[in-house]
Amino acid sequence: MADPKVDALRETLQKYESGELRSDLFEGNSEVSPSAEKPGGGGSAASPSGDEYTKARATVLRKLTGSPKSRHQLTQALLEKEFSQEVITSVLDRMEEVLLIDDAEFARTWVRTRHEMKGLGSAALRRELQEKGIAKETIETALDQLTVEDEDAAARELIENKLRGVTIPVGNGEEDRKEREKITRRLVGMLGRRGHNPGAAFQLVREAMEVRSA
Template sequence: MEDEDFGKVKNYALKLLSLRPRSVREMENKLSSYLARKKYPAGFLEKLIAELTRLNFLNDLEFARWWAEQRGRANIKGKTFIKKELQSKGIDREVIAEVLSALGTEDEYEKALQLAGKKFSKLALDRQSEQKLGRYLQNRGFSYDVVRKVIDSLSQRG
């Protein structure tokens, strides 16, 4: 009976992982609530996390790389925003630093410029618009240096 129950929990975990990659902490949270809801033994959690990690279904480094790529490409977010999201998902500081260093500053500048162009293409950049653009970009996780570079670039064009 216990093997059958463990199999059900494992199937649930694999279903979650088939939807999208997840961090170890995300899986721990999802599985612990599932175990409590279904009244399965709490010991399944540690056993299943260990097995999924051993099989490389759970890998925080690979998850962090995937997450940063998705957030940077699809949602156009800056490094600071991505860093906060990864921290909230339980990713280790060293892993976050490694992943963010691979993103590159020039790439971040291009993303910020693209985002600014979409949002503020029709505005003349007076002082108030520059401040608004600066807040907009910083709220999306771009560093002050990148924001300043984007504003300077758009001011020279306009």
């Protein structure tokens, strides 16, 4: 599904690169982006710091047209291209001012989409957001949108998908019991890797197994 914000940003970048858009749109009052880089500004060419600012800004815009990014991800991308810390801070601060970078919105969207599309639980979502450099408080606020019922429903769907086409032995013999235990362990392990609480995962798996064995 297309993201309207990404589509709008892509259109903005195309206009910016074609010269249809003012070059100072994303600059603010940064001291690192001198007037020399603007049409009509003083001087015949951009200073090295101004040129670096312009290149860093273009890099960020391109990164953002692919998919939303956290500030940490963009910082790392700019560091890899060896931009100065001064320029990185200036560019990203300006992007935050115009809401092209919004870690809170990024975290909320990440939690919602990864939970709905992958069935991930809180632990996995928290780990992923930590890896993207999102602040602890921002992560916990984003996770607040998930309820216990939401996580249980996602876990049940994962269980049902895994059990589809699986024959669960119902006998009382040793072999049947071991096979049921093996299936249970696999399902609980799968839910654990998806970030679901181990205790809740075991209970939900046991319920699903009992229903299918009835």
